[in-house]
Amino acid sequence: MRVTEEFQGGNVGDWEVADAGRVRVAARADSSPRPLWFYFRLEGVESREVTVDLVNADRCLGPRHGWNTVRPVYRLLVPGRPDPPGAA
Numbered sequence: 387m388r389v390t391e392e393f394q395g396g397n398v399g400d401w402e403v404a405d406a407g408r409v410r411v412a413a414r415a416d417s418s419p420r421p422l423w424f425y426f427r428l429e430g431v432e433s434r435e436v437t438v439d440l441v442n443a444d445r446c447l448g449p450r451h452g453w454n455t456v457r458p459v460y461r462l463l464v465p466g467r468p469d470p471p472g473a474a
Contacts, residue, residue: 388429398426407433412442
């Protein structure tokens with residue numbers, strides 16, 4: 387499995403594959419004191435389920451008590467099937 391940000395708006399800093407079903411990622415801060423988003427793609431995934439640990443999420447999104455209103459957005463891309471219209 388590999389993590390990539392090689393597309394418009396992609397943002398991921400350090401990443402590490404912990405095992406076949408778990409990856410740890412950090413948002414890249416650039417020159418901002420607070421990274422603003424995670425936006426990346428997982429490639430070469432062989433596991434049916436993948437856990438993604440956002441290791442600097444508190445620094446990006448605020449303290450954990452604010453997480454009750456934050457939900458991740460994700461999309462499954464199936465090889466050989468085109469992206470839906472308007473997909474980035």
